[in-house]
Amino acid sequence: MFWDAIFLQLGYNATLVTIGACFLGIAAGVTGTFLFLRKRALVSDAISHATLPGVALAFIIMVSFGLDGRNLIGLLAGSAVSAWFGLLCVSWLTRFTRLAEDAAIGAVLSVFFGFGIVLLTVIQSMSAGRQAGLEGFLLGSTAGMLWNDAIIIVVGGALTLAIVLAYRRPMEMVSFDPEFAAASGLNVARIDLIIMWLAMAVTVVGLKIVGLILIVAMLIIPPVTARFWTDRTDRVALISGGVGGAAGYLGAALSASAPSLPTGPIIVLVSFAFFAVSLFFAPNRGVLAAFLRHRSFQRRVHMRQGLLALAQGQPIYEALTLKLLRNADLARADGVATETGRARAAKALRDEKRWEIVRADQAFEGAAALYDGLREIETVLTSDQIQEIDQRIGGPKGVLS
Amino acid sequence: MSGEEFVPLSLTPLLIGMFAAVACALPGNFLVLRRQALIGDAISHVVLPGIVVAFLITGMVSTWPMMLGAAGAAVLAVVLIEAIRKLGRIEPGAAMGVTFTSMFAAGVLLLEQSNTSNVHLDVEHALYGNLESLIWLDAIGWQSLFDPIALAALPHELVRMSVTLVVVSVFIWVFWRPLKLSTFDEGFARTLGIPTDLVGLALVIIAAIAAVAAFDAVGSIIVIAMFICPPAAARLMTNRLETQIMWSVIFALLSAILGFFIAGYGPLWIGAENAVSAAGMIATVSGLILAATAIWGPCRKRGGAPVS
Numbered sequence: 001m002f003w004d005a006i007f008l009q010l011g012y013n014a015t016l017v018t019i020g021a022c023f024l025g026i027a028a029g030v031t032g033t034f035l036f037l038r039k040r041a042l043v044s045d046a047i048s049h050a051t052l053p054g055v056a057l058a059f060i061i062m063v064s065f066g067l068d069g070r071n072l073i074g075l076l077a078g079s080a081v082s083a084w085f086g087l088l089c090v091s092w093l094t095r096f097t098r099l100a101e102d103a104a105i106g107a108v109l110s111v112f113f114g115f116g117i118v119l120l121t122v123i124q125s126m127s128a129g130r131q132a133g134l135e136g137f138l139l140g141s142t143a144g145m146l147w148n149d150a151i152i153i154v155v156g157g158a159l160t161l162a163i164v165l166a167y168r169r170p171m172e173m174v175s176f177d178p179e180f181a182a183a184s185g186l187n188v189a190r191i192d193l194i195i196m197w198l199a200m201a202v203t204v205v206g207l208k209i210v211g212l213i214l215i216v217a218m219l220i221i222p223p224v225t226a227r228f229w230t231d232r233t234d235r236v237a238l239i240s241g242g243v244g245g246a247a248g249y250l251g252a253a254l255s256a257s258a259p260s261l262p263t264g265p266i267i268v269l270v271s272f273a274f275f276a277v278s279l280f281f282a283p284n285r286g287v288l289a290a291f292l293r294h295r296s297f298q299r300r301v302h303m304r305q306g307l308l309a310l311a312q313g314q315p316i317y318e319a320l321t322l323k324l325l326r327n328a329d330l331a332r333a334d335g336v337a338t339e340t341g342r343a344r345a346a347k348a349l350r351d352e353k354r355w356e357i358v359r360a361d362q363a364f365e366g367a368a369a370l371y372d373g374l375r376e377i378e379t380v381l382t383s384d385q386i387q388e389i390d391q392r393i394g395g396p397k398g399v400l401s
Numbered sequence: 402m403s404g405e406e407f408v409p410l411s412l413t414p415l416l417i418g419m420f421a422a423v424a425c426a427l428p429g430n431f432l433v434l435r436r437q438a439l440i441g442d443a444i445s446h447v448v449l450p451g452i453v454v455a456f457l458i459t460g461m462v463s464t465w466p467m468m469l470g471a472a473g474a475a476v477l478a479v480v481l482i483e484a485i486r487k488l489g490r491i492e493p494g495a496a497m498g499v500t501f502t503s504m505f506a507a508g509v510l511l512l513e514q515s516n517t518s519n520v521h522l523d524v525e526h527a528l529y530g531n532l533e534s535l536i537w538l539d540a541i542g543w544q545s546l547f548d549p550i551a552l553a554a555l556p557h558e559l560v561r562m563s564v565t566l567v568v569v570s571v572f573i574w575v576f577w578r579p580l581k582l583s584t585f586d587e588g589f590a591r592t593l594g595i596p597t598d599l600v601g602l603a604l605v606i607i608a609a610i611a612a613v614a615a616f617d618a619v620g621s622i623i624v625i626a627m628f629i630c631p632p633a634a635a636r637l638m639t640n641r642l643e644t645q646i647m648w649s650v651i652f653a654l655l656s657a658i659l660g661f662f663i664a665g666y667g668p669l670w671i672g673a674e675n676a677v678s679a680a681g682m683i684a685t686v687s688g689l690i691l692a693a694t695a696i697w698g699p700c701r702k703r704g705g706a707p708v709s
Contacts, residue, residue: 041495097695098703103438103633110626114684118677125675217502260513268506
């Protein structure tokens with residue numbers, strides 16, 4: 001069943017929903033990258049909650065004009081208008097009052113959502129509203145989706161994706177360095193507006209599949225995931241789109257493969273799985289990489305200190321140091337240096353003396369800046385320079401006179 | 402409206418709404434000032450998986466396991482947000498977005514997977530609550546307020562909400578100085594020896610307690626609205642924290658009372674038959690109050706000088 005779903009063998013509707021979710025995921029991932037890099041990820045929360053009154057009002061208006069209240073285009077248009085209004089409220093509150101953006105976002109999302117719920121109860125008391133099924137927009141419902149609705153979602157997802165790709169470059173510039181973008185002649189305010197519009201478009205298209213409470217996840221989780229893997233803006237956008245698309249595709253396919261697997265939550269949980277894997281296993285920024293880096297650093301410090309202790313004939317009490325030295329066959333279990341151990345220890349002590357000279361001499365200022373107590377001196381100075389330093393230290397002298 | 406009708410049908414939901422509004426607005430003042438307003442949003446989302454897990458473990462819809470589950474989920478969410486922020490070096494807003502959406506999705510999935518169709522447990526209920534249904538059936542009029550038998554049958558939610566309100570108020574009263582100092586000048590507070598991290602954590606936990614208690618009675622939408630709207634509106638009225646808290650309580654009470662009556666009786670006045678959602682209307686009224694203060698509030702501009 002699952003493989004049927006993956007290879008799009010579960011009928012037209014499931015196939016369309018899967019493709020639509022994939023397009024939507026890519027568009028959401030790329031758009032979300034710019035929101036995330038502009039540090040405005042949670043604005044999408046306000047946008048998505050603000051769609052509810054629009055959906056309800058659109059239903060009421062369409063019914064009162066004698067049309068079918070469940071017309072998806074009408075409902076989505078209504079949701080877009082009220083999401084836009086909510087966005088205006090957020091930016092108005094942050095610009096013209098002293099409220100911070102988070103308070104403005106929270107106020108808009110709760111008030112719009114509350115008003116939406118008032119309207120939903122109004123609809124429930126209308127005779128045409130009993131079967132409206134508008135609650136489906138809260139968590140998404142793809143179960144009873146009509147062919148036309150699926151087409152709208154596929155086309156909407158594709159259009160959003162096309163606009164995202166068209167404006168990719170300027171959005172990248174603005175989210176990486178707004179000042180530079182402004183200096184190169186871009187209208188930063190307008191690009192920001194386009195980013196917001198795209199976030200809104202993603203939200204509106206995603207309403208039917210993911211639902212308004214969880215659509216935020218499609219805009220936030222993929223960029224955060226992608227950020228672990230790279231430090232380049234364009235690659236973050238690319239990976240984020242990939243993660244979003246994969247999560248949308250896999251999630252929609254999984255949910256089509258069995259009953260009582262709601263599409264929205266599954267898509268969100270698939271993206272969260274991607275996120276969790278990246279958090280732990282990403283190279284460089286991941287938790288595992290950080291742990292390994294820390295451990296190898298710790299070992300280098302212990303090794304170096306152990307060698308210096310051997311060279312100066314001091315006893316070694318630290319268990320880890322002793323273990324490292326023994327494993328490298330530089331010392332015996334009782335802490336006495338082996339033949340190689342003595343040679344390495346002598347080298348370590350000599351390097352220490354060389355560094356001392358380097359750090360005391362103005363001429364080696366550049367090299368001395370690289371001193372951190374662990375670096376091999378050969379990686380910093382040429383052999384000629386080391387020879388010069390060695391001459392200053394002088395060769396070994398006889399013990400007896 | 403006579404006492405026979407008002408006391409059993411409207412008094413208890415109204416009081417519960419008022420208590421819930423104030424209990425959320427009080428910690429909300431500090432959250433708004435500390436730019437943590439959306440913590441309330443995150444907490445109210447993760448309450449759902451908490452109660453679903455509690456239900457799956459105990460197998461019944463009873464209050465205490467669910468409250469514990471919700472509180473546990475709230476604490477887990479706060480810990481996860483902190484962990485993701487620190488481990489992944491991600492900005493707090495995005496860390497919050499990742500955490501609460503994933504936990505909410507897990508809650509919805511668990512709910513769909515488990516066989517809860519015969520129990521009153523669904524997402525809509527979690528969102529809007531059932532304020533209107535918290536009636537006091539044993540009351541026959543105002544005299545019931547002095548009747549111990551009738552008082553014993555008060556809805557549990559009322560008792561719980563008033564206890565929560567007392568806990569929240571006592572917390573803010575006792576820790577007033579550290580809260581105020583660490584909110585306005587964290588560095589200074591630390592030099593005085595105040596453990597600012599602990600104060601911040603305690604504030605979030607108190608907010609979570611208020612949110613969980615209120616959520617059970619009134620749904621998460623009021624919780625978010627009351628955490629943010631009354632304190633934000635109060636912030637536009639004054640520059641003093643004491644006055645701001647006073648205003649926020651007034652605004653919270655005003656939203657609860659006006660919202661409840663408009664939802665219950667407003668549709669009747671304009672000729673409709675059914676009442677609308679009280680929770681939604683309370684949130685709407687608080688939004689209107691915020692809009693009014695944003696337009697006319699004496700301290701709405703940045704910089705703090707009152708607008709002449």
